[in-house]
Amino acid sequence: MGVLEDLADTLAKDAIDAYEKLGDEDILNEVAKQLGATSTTMEETYLTSIRIRLSERRARLYLERRVKEAEG
Template identity: 55%
Template sequence: MGITEDIADDLARETIDAMDKLGDDRLFEEIAKSIGASSQTTEEAFLTAIRVRLAERRARKLLAERLAAGSS
């Protein structure tokens, strides 16, 4: 990846961790707004990384649930 994507992905990971710790599932919107004030390109990369990582989380949870239900 390029520097923009690397930075955005690192920030996305940290933001998701903070969302979990704070119980604030919309924190990423505030962070994205702050990023967008300086760099729309970085904001878009950040939001893409957030969406991908949250989608992966949901998919892994569903997979684990289905596997657990299938093994009972």
């Protein structure tokens, strides 16, 4: 990854961690707004990282649940 992707992905990870700790999903969008005020490119990359990370997490939980069900 390049610098932009690395920074955006690290920020996305930290924002998701904060969301989980605080229980406030709005923080994800608030961070995006802060980015958008100065760099729409960074905002878009951050939001992509958020979507990818959350999608992967949901898919992984689904997979784990299906394997547990199959094991009995």
